[in-house]
Amino acid sequence: MSVRVMLAALAVVSVPIAVNGAEPQAQTQQQKVNKESRRTCTLRPEPGSRINTIRTCRNPAEVEAARQEQRRTIDRIQTNKVSFGR
Numbered sequence: 001m002s003v004r005v006m007l008a009a010l011a012v013v014s015v016p017i018a019v020n021g022a023e024p025q026a027q028t029q030q031q032k033v034n035k036e037s038r039r040t041c042t043l044r045p046e047p048g049s050r051i052n053t054i055r056t057c058r059n060p061a062e063v064e065a066a067r068q069e070q071r072r073t074i075d076r077i078q079t080n081k082v083s084f085g086r
Contacts, residue, residue, distance in 0.1 A: 037059065038060070039058060040058055040063055041055055041058075042056050042057075043055055
């Protein structure tokens with residue numbers, strides 16, 4: 001009788017563990033999809049105003065494209081810099 005009770009208790013305990021063990025894999029796949037579609041928002045001050053701000057939201061690909069564009073612009077400006085009399 002005690003063996004049956006032990007087996008029943010084991011079955012009751014192991015089923016939720018097996019079910020919960022399968023869920024994190026599904027959640028990680030969902031998180032990967034969410035990371036790709038996640039948007040990053042930044043606030044920057046509006047020119048000429050002390051109070052107003054401009055909110056810019058971008059996805060990760062747009063953020064990386066903006067960084068590369070900023071780097072290219074800085075490199076272009078620094079390589080074409082002209083010194084006057086120095």
